[in-house]
Amino acid sequence: HIFFLFFIAGGSCGPALKLDFAVVAENFKENKSFPIGSTVKYFCRSGYYRHHGLNASLTCIQNQEWSEIQEFCIRKSCGNPGEPENGRLLVSGDFLFGSTINYTCDEGFKLIGESSRQCEVSGRKVAWTGGLPLCQSISCLPPPDILHGTHNGRNLDNFAYGIAVTYTCDKGYPLVGNASIYCTTKDGLNGVWSGRAYCGVIGCPSPQVENGKTEYGPSGTYRYNQRVTFGCNAGHRLIGSREIYCQVDGTWDPPVPRCEQVIGCKIPEIQNGRATVSQALVKPTGTITFECDSGYLLKGNRTIACKSDGMWDSPVPACVMEVQCQLPPCVKNGNHNKQEVTIFTNGMFVEYTCNPGYNLTGERTIYCTDSGTWSSPTPLCTGCLAPPQIANGRIETEILGDDFPFGSLVTYHCDPSYFLNESATIQCLSSGTWDQPAPHCKSKQVSTCVSPEIQNGKITRFKVEEKST
Numbered sequence: 001h002i003f004f005l006f007f008i009a010g011g012s013c014g015p016a017l018k019l020d021f022a023v024v025a026e027n028f029k030e031n032k033s034f035p036i037g038s039t040v041k042y043f044c045r046s047g048y049y050r051h052h053g054l055n056a057s058l059t060c061i062q063n064q065e066w067s068e069i070q071e072f073c074i075r076k077s078c079g080n081p082g083e084p085e086n087g088r089l090l091v092s093g094d095f096l097f098g099s100t101i102n103y104t105c106d107e108g109f110k111l112i113g114e115s116s117r118q119c120e121v122s123g124r125k126v127a128w129t130g131g132l133p134l135c136q137s138i139s140c141l142p143p144p145d146i147l148h149g150t151h152n153g154r155n156l157d158n159f160a161y162g163i164a165v166t167y168t169c170d171k172g173y174p175l176v177g178n179a180s181i182y183c184t185t186k187d188g189l190n191g192v193w194s195g196r197a198y199c200g201v202i203g204c205p206s207p208q209v210e211n212g213k214t215e216y217g218p219s220g221t222y223r224y225n226q227r228v229t230f231g232c233n234a235g236h237r238l239i240g241s242r243e244i245y246c247q248v249d250g251t252w253d254p255p256v257p258r259c260e261q262v263i264g265c266k267i268p269e270i271q272n273g274r275a276t277v278s279q280a281l282v283k284p285t286g287t288i289t290f291e292c293d294s295g296y297l298l299k300g301n302r303t304i305a306c307k308s309d310g311m312w313d314s315p316v317p318a319c320v321m322e323v324q325c326q327l328p329p330c331v332k333n334g335n336h337n338k339q340e341v342t343i344f345t346n347g348m349f350v351e352y353t354c355n356p357g358y359n360l361t362g363e364r365t366i367y368c369t370d371s372g373t374w375s376s377p378t379p380l381c382t383g384c385l386a387p388p389q390i391a392n393g394r395i396e397t398e399i400l401g402d403d404f405p406f407g408s409l410v411t412y413h414c415d416p417s418y419f420l421n422e423s424a425t426i427q428c429l430s431s432g433t434w435d436q437p438a439p440h441c442k443s444k445q446v447s448t449c450v451s452p453e454i455q456n457g458k459i460t461r462f463k464v465e466e467k468s469t
Contacts, residue, residue: 013060016040021048021073022056034060044073046121047097076126078119087111087135095119097126105135108161110189112136137161140183140191148173149199159183161191169199176224177248196248204246211236212259222246232259235284237309265306272296273319282306292319297347322346325368333358333403334381346370354381357405359432384408384428392418392441406430414441 012033016024022042034040038060044050054072061067075096083089086109090102102116113133119126138161143151146167153165164182169175178195185191204222207214209230216229226246232238240257247253264281273292282288287305292298300317307313323346328336334354344350349367354360362379369375384404387395396411397404404410408428414420422439429435452459 011036011062011064013038013064013066017058017066017069019069019073021045021071021075036060036062036064042072047076047126048073049076050074078126078128081117081128082132084133084135086137087133097121101128103133108138108185109135110138138183138185138189138191140193143181143193144196146197146199149175149197151197159191161185167197167199173200175199198248198250204250204252207244207252207256209257209259211261212238212257224248228252230257230259232309234308235262236260237262237311262308262310265310265312268312268316270316270319272321273298273317284308284310290317290319295322296320297322297345299347320346320370323368323370323372325372325374328366328374329378331378331381333383333405334360334379344368346372350374352379352381355405357407358383358403359406359430382432384432384434387426387434388438390438390441392443393420393439404428406432410434412439412441417444418442419444 012035014034015032016028016034018024019042022044025041025043028034028040039057040059041057043056050056051072051074054070056072058069059067075098078095078097078099080095081089081101084103084105087103087105090104093099095101097119099119100116103111103113104115105111111133112135114130115133117128117130120129140159140161140163142159143153143165145151146169149167149169151165151167153159153163156163159165161183164180166180167175167178175197176199177197179197181193181195181197183191184194203224204226206220206222207228207230209232212230212232214228215231217227219226222228224246227243228246229243230238231242236259238257239260241254242257244252244254244256262284264283264286267275267277267280267282267288270290273290273296275288275290277288284306285308287303289303290298291302296319298317299320301314302317304312304314304316325344325346325348327342328338328344328350331352331354334352336350336352338344338348338350341348346368349365351365352360353364358381360379361382363376364379366374366376366378382403383406386402386404387397387410389395390412393412393414396413397408399405399408399410406428409425410427411425412420413424418441420439421442423436424439426438427435
């Protein structure tokens, strides 16, 4: 191959671009820069073929950038791989290099082989991985024989998916269950019969549980699918299923449970703490108390009791590392109920109250968390905001500062030569607002009017009347 480089002073491009579909020629792989006008040739990667209408190269142009990338290498095709009999091909894109296809079988058939294939490089070509899978019919074992009855499938050798058989019972033996059953599947691979039939069973025998009792469903006879629920006497616990059902063959499923005598509850172990008892078991109705090592706090019930079934009445507590919070924040116009406490550890609560005349905003109670911070932002005790100032006047109040409790009175006075045109006193309400807007101070000076002008006339006399204020 012959490569032509054209050099133009005054600029260069960086290393040759890496492309998904092509590799740069060996001559230029180590070059870190290329002068403007340089041309670099590429070769198609495996799985691609050359587009003969385009140049397989890039050129460093005047703006010191590589020329526009054109897809001069095209993905090769693996072709249509075909479909299995009684199945179908699932294609999300195309049959080109890098694609993946999936297979699925029709209802009643199971896939034998790989469910997906990829179009990959094979020598100088591309080909699908693996082989075409098979869709094999799902079938069931022969239907079960029953005493005092028969079914109509005895002459069949294969029981494929969907095939049905019907049972009949001998005279004098009633049929219980499904007269007709069919071959189906639960997992898409193995065939199972849809139900069961039985001849001659009217019901199930009465289930007996020593040291136990029937809590639901006691009866003299138990028919197909009837439910019975059991419980154990005090000092015993149930081993097995609490609920059982009468089956078509006269058996119980799950099997009848049993009640086992409870000796006691096993003492649980907790990390960084212990139970304050020495024996290994606690008798029913007995209790144990837990304590934690120094530097740890108990989380949960300190005392738990052993129940008659050998279980504890509450979850076992845990010992968590003791963490301290800073002193609870102070609240202006309020206080909290733990003023005498100097150390606050995780789990401790603090409740805030406000001074008379102030409302509490936020969470009244906060607690020290396991991370050493308080659970909520500090609440606020608020009254009314400072009353508004007025022009040419002043405020008279006994309150110092900017917080005014509910019921506070504020009186306004005007400067000399001004008078109030509204009520001089406003009051702070429990809603945190003032009962009325602030008044205004008006000037006592007499205002003058501009002499009126009339068309085609004149004023012949003035009369001034003073208005008292």
